[in-house]
Each structure stands twice: as structure tokens, then as C-alpha cells.
Amino acid sequence: MTDIAWIDAALSSARPQAVAALLRYFRDLDTAEEAFQDACLRALKNWPKNGPPRDPTAWLIFVGRNAAIDRVRKTSRQTELPSDEAISDLDDVEAGMAERLDNSDYRDDVLRLLFVCCHPDLPATQQIALALRIVSGLSVAQIARAFLVSEAAMEQRITRAKGRIAKANVPFEAPGPIERSQRLASVAAMVYLVFNEGYSASGGEQPARAPLCAEAIRLARLLLRLFQAEPEIMGLLALMLLQHARREARFDADGEIVLLEDQDRTRWNRKMIAEGLALVDKALRHRRPGPYQVQAAIAALHARAARAEDTDWQEIDILYATLEVMQPSPVVTLNRSVAVSKTRGAQAALDMVEPLAAKLGNYFNFHGVRGAYLLRLGRQAEAREAFDRAIALANSAAEAAHIRQHLDRLMKDNAAAEKPAAAKK
Amino acid sequence: MLYTILCYNQEEVVGAWTKEEDDACMVRLKAVQDDLVKQGKLGPVARLLPTTAATTLRKGSDDPIVIDGPFAETKEQLLGFYMVDVASLDEALDIARDLAVANPGVGSYEIRPVQLFFPNGNT
Numbered sequence: 001m002t003d004i005a006w007i008d009a010a011l012s013s014a015r016p017q018a019v020a021a022l023l024r025y026f027r028d029l030d031t032a033e034e035a036f037q038d039a040c041l042r043a044l045k046n047w048p049k050n051g052p053p054r055d056p057t058a059w060l061i062f063v064g065r066n067a068a069i070d071r072v073r074k075t076s077r078q079t080e081l082p083s084d085e086a087i088s089d090l091d092d093v094e095a096g097m098a099e100r101l102d103n104s105d106y107r108d109d110v111l112r113l114l115f116v117c118c119h120p121d122l123p124a125t126q127q128i129a130l131a132l133r134i135v136s137g138l139s140v141a142q143i144a145r146a147f148l149v150s151e152a153a154m155e156q157r158i159t160r161a162k163g164r165i166a167k168a169n170v171p172f173e174a175p176g177p178i179e180r181s182q183r184l185a186s187v188a189a190m191v192y193l194v195f196n197e198g199y200s201a202s203g204g205e206q207p208a209r210a211p212l213c214a215e216a217i218r219l220a221r222l223l224l225r226l227f228q229a230e231p232e233i234m235g236l237l238a239l240m241l242l243q244h245a246r247r248e249a250r251f252d253a254d255g256e257i258v259l260l261e262d263q264d265r266t267r268w269n270r271k272m273i274a275e276g277l278a279l280v281d282k283a284l285r286h287r288r289p290g291p292y293q294v295q296a297a298i299a300a301l302h303a304r305a306a307r308a309e310d311t312d313w314q315e316i317d318i319l320y321a322t323l324e325v326m327q328p329s330p331v332v333t334l335n336r337s338v339a340v341s342k343t344r345g346a347q348a349a350l351d352m353v354e355p356l357a358a359k360l361g362n363y364f365n366f367h368g369v370r371g372a373y374l375l376r377l378g379r380q381a382e383a384r385e386a387f388d389r390a391i392a393l394a395n396s397a398a399e400a401a402h403i404r405q406h407l408d409r410l411m412k413d414n415a416a417a418e419k420p421a422a423a424k425k
Numbered sequence: 426m427l428y429t430i431l432c433y434n435q436e437e438v439v440g441a442w443t444k445e446e447d448d449a450c451m452v453r454l455k456a457v458q459d460d461l462v463k464q465g466k467l468g469p470v471a472r473l474l475p476t477t478a479a480t481t482l483r484k485g486s487d488d489p490i491v492i493d494g495p496f497a498e499t500k501e502q503l504l505g506f507y508m509v510d511v512a513s514l515d516e517a518l519d520i521a522r523d524l525a526v527a528n529p530g531v532g533s534y535e536i537r538p539v540q541l542f543f544p545n546g547n548t
Contacts, residue, residue, distance in 0.1 A: 013437035228494035278538040281514035
């Protein structure tokens with residue numbers, strides 16, 4: 001039971017709650033992190049010998065707090081540290097401690113820790129890096145790899161972020177209900193940013209960045225365990241599970257993007273889909289819709305369709321219309337146009353995206369989608385122009401390659417002239 | 426005599442396993458199950474989704490309360506279970522409500538989706 005792998009997993013799953021509680025005691029990120037490190041070292045020595053404690057998180061908080069206090073004493077008066085045997089004897093103390101640390105304490109502690117990371121003074125990239133380092137406990141090297149920057153650069157980014165937080169005024173009193181829900185909303189947005197850092201990675205970058213998706217899912221699960229009745233957190237977790245479920249099918253062997261409708265759906269992860277669908281059902285019961293729930297419901301409709309042609313585009317169109325009201329954005333409208341192209345045809349879809357040109361003119365996907373509609377309407381010269389523009393604006397090789405597939409198809413169609421519609425595969 | 430063997434562990438820890446660790450564990454378990462199938466001793470086997478996907482119906486009033494999350498009371502014990510094949514959570518909750526009418530009083534039903542189900546072992 002107490003093999004190293006088990007202890008490792010137990011330590012990393014206890015980390016957010018333990019560091020969060022230690023932050024409440026010490027009100028300083030570095031001290032809280034060091035205290036947790038000390039507690040982990042002692043756990044590695046102790047647990048194999050004495051068996052794991054009943055409540056590993058409470059043990060780590062208790063031992064971490066004492067270790068940090070001892071360190072202060074040691075440096076000031078050179079007092080001796082207690083022996084590890086003494087620590088193993090704290091079973092009774094630990095039980096009392098676990099009782100006092102009820103769920104509501106954990107809730108606000110963890111929320112505060114995550115909230116500290118998404119402080120508005122920090123740019124998004126620093127927020128994510130800080131959350132991955134402090135809450136998830138990823139090493140600087142791991143985070144640097146995921147962001148494709150050097151370790152030194154990432155170290156600097158995290159140090160700078162911590163410096164800004166130390167100067168900012170982080171409130172340590174328990175939040176009121178309105179403040180709590182505001183914090184939860186910013187934290188949810190940050191978790192989704194972490195997810196998208198992993199999800200938007202192109203084929204070649206996938207192996208390094210996909211762990212970010214798993215980490216975001218883990219954080220959302222942690223939030224949901226603490227805030228069990230929040231439909232938007234259910235929606236967020238469902239959305240990420242349903243998107244991540246397609247991971248194996250999203251890129252071909254060459255690392256090129258495979259469109260949703262061309263994906264091999266047998267490679268979708270059924271377990272994640274089952275969990276995502278169950279969470280969507282749970283959330284809908286609350287009748288308190290929000291953007292994550294609507295996006296999850298859209299992903300759920302894709303997940304429910306056994307074949308691309310079984311997709312309920314009518315319903316997806318309605319859901320995107322809802323999302324446009326909740327969270328108006330040209331990208332949402334662009335996405336909606338795809339559903340419109342399926343239900344009302346390419347001309348209706350093109351009419352919907354043309355007015356977005358001013359806002360999305362520098363977004364590669366706008367030109368890609370527009371090009372696809374033009375192509376379907378037989379306006380080949382304009383389609384080619386749109387695809388060329390999309391390739392010029394693409395952020396990654398995989399994005400450019402994806403647009404090139406359209407261009408290749410266009411060229412083939414041209415070559416096969418005089419034979420319109422018949423050329424598709 | 427029929428027995429059920431109920432599996433308990435920390436879900437955060439099991440959930441943190443890598444796919445390789447999880448697969449390796451499933452292979453080891455399958456070997457045990459295969460043996461039991463040969464001996465004709467194995468009935469249905471199920472792996473449940475995380476408790477974050479659970480909903481609980483608490484009895485004790487005419488209109489039972491639906492709570493998000495798993496059953497959390499420690500004073501009550503697990504006395505039985507049903508497995509139902511339904512289209513939605515609402516349908517499962519309706520069934521639980523019917524059960525509550527048939528067996529009124531205190532107690533709860535936790536409705537937890539199933540991740541994997543093998544009617545006759547993992548074979």
C-alpha cells in the first residue's frame with residue numbers, strides 16, 4: 001500500500017489543499033511552499049515505516065506548519081528539531097486537526113490560493129505559470145517545456161509573478177458569498193486558460209503540452225469537489241472532458257489537424273465522454289445556464305453523434321445563438337456559422353461571417369472558414385485568396401497545413417475542371 | 426452464497442495514475458478475473474466514474490431532496506445497489522424517487538454513473 005508510487009500520488013493530490021492551508025497560516029507563498037516541501041520529505045521517510053496517515057492532507061499541513069515554525073526557531077535560537085519518531089506519534093493530534101479543518105476551510109483556502117494566482121495585475125501567461133507551479137506543483141522545467149521557453153526564462157517569469165503578488169494586497173479573511181462567486185469565476189477562467197494552452201497546441205507540440213489539459217481537468221475536479229452545487233464548474237469540467245476526449249483523433253500521423261467531421265470517432269475516449277455527459281446532465285438540472293454549460297452542451301451534441309452526419313446541427317445552432325447572447329464575441333459567431341452552413345447552406349453562413357471581417361481580419365481561422373464557404377459556393381478565385389490569407393496568418397505549421405489541405409482540394413477540383421461537385425474524394 | 430466485493434480507495438490518487446499505470450493495474454486485475462470466470466465464480470464487474478459525477482437523493486420527506494455530490498453521511502451503511510440502464514440522469518432520479526416511495530423513511534440513494542461494465546467479468 002505504501003509504495004513510493006502511492007505516496008507520490010498522495011502527496012501531489014494533497015498539494016493544493018495543503019499549500020492553501022499553509023498559505024493561510026504564513027501568508028507568504030514561499031514559506032508555504034517550503035513548509036509543504038519539508039512535510040513531503042518527512043512523509044517520504046515516515047509513511048513507508050508507519051503506514052500512511054488516515055488523512056494525508058491534514059498530516060502534511062500539521063507537519064508542514066511545525067517544520068516551518070521549527071525552522072524559524074532553529075535559525076533564531078539553534079533549537080533542536082524534534083526527531084522523526086516524535087512526528088510519527090501525532091495520530092491523535094492529527095485527528096483533531098482533521099476535524100477542525102472541515103470542508104468549508106479547505107474550500108476558501110484552495111479558492112484563495114488559486115485566486116492569488118489569477119491576480120488581475122498578472123498577465124495571463126504569468127497566471128497560468130504560477131498556478132501550475134504553486135497549485136499543481138509542476139517543476140519549473142516541466143512548465144518551461146509546456147510553454148516552449150527555456151527553464152531560465154520560466155524561472156524568471158514565475159519569480160516576477162511572485163514578486164507582484166507579494167506587493168499586491170491579498171485578502172486573507174474568509175470571502176463573502178458575492179466575493180466567493182466572483183473569485184470562483186476568475187479561477188474557472190484561469191483553469192480554462194490552462195486547458196487551452198494544452199488543447200490549442202499543434203501536432204508536434206502536443207506531447208509536451210497535452211499534460212496541461214490533464215492538469216486543468218484535475219484542477220476543475222478539485223474545484224467541483226469543493227463547490228459541489230455550482231453548475232458552471234460542472235459545465236467547465238464537462239467541456240474540458242468532452243474536448244479532451246477527442247485528443248487521439250484530432251491529429252493525423254503527420255501531426256496535421258483532422259477536422260471534427262473527418263475524425264475517427266472510435267478513437268474518442270469513451271470514459272471521458274461518459275463523465276462529461278453525466279456532468280452536463282447534472283448541471284442542466286440547476287436551470288442556471290452559463291457559458292461553460294452551453295459550450296459543454298455543444299460538445300455533448302458532437303460526442304453523442306456516432307457519425308458526423310448524425311450531428312444535431314439545428315440544436316447546435318440554437319446553443320450558439322444562446323452563447324452569442326451570454327458572451328457576445330465575433331469568434332462565437334464564426335463558430336455558429338459552421339452550424340448555419342449545415343442547416344441553412346453556405347450562402348447563409350457566408351452572410352453571417354462577412355460582417356466579422358473588421359474584427360477578425362487577422363485571425364487565420366476566419367479566412368479559412370470563409371474560404372471554405374466560398375469554395376462551396378463555387379467562387380474559387382475568392383476562396384483561393386482567402387486560403388492564402390489564412391496560411392499567411394497561421395500560428396503554427398499544423399494550422400497552415402490544415403488550410404493547405406483545402407487549397408489542394410481546390411487545385412484538384414480545378415484540374416478536374418468541367419466536373420463540378422463530383423470531385424469530393 | 427453470493428458476495429459483493431466493494432472497492433474503496435482515494436479517488437484523487439487513483440485518478441492521478443498515468444494511463445500506463447491504470448492500464449497495468451487493469452491487466453493485473455483481469456488476470457484475477459479470468460481465473461474466477463474459469464471457476465464460474467464471477468458475476469458483474471463495474472468501475473464507477475468519480476464522485477464529482479454523482480448526485481444524491483435524500484429520503485425523509487414526501488418530496489426527497491436532490492443534492493449534488495456523493496453520499497457523505499458516515500452514520501449510515503451501504504445496504505444494497507441497483508444498476509439501471511437509462512437515457513439521462515433525470516430518468517435515474519425518477520427511478521430513485523419510485524424506490525423512495527416504495528421504501529419510505531430515512532436513507533439516501535447515490536446516483537453514480539458507471540465508467541466500465543462487464544456483465545460476466547472483464548472477459
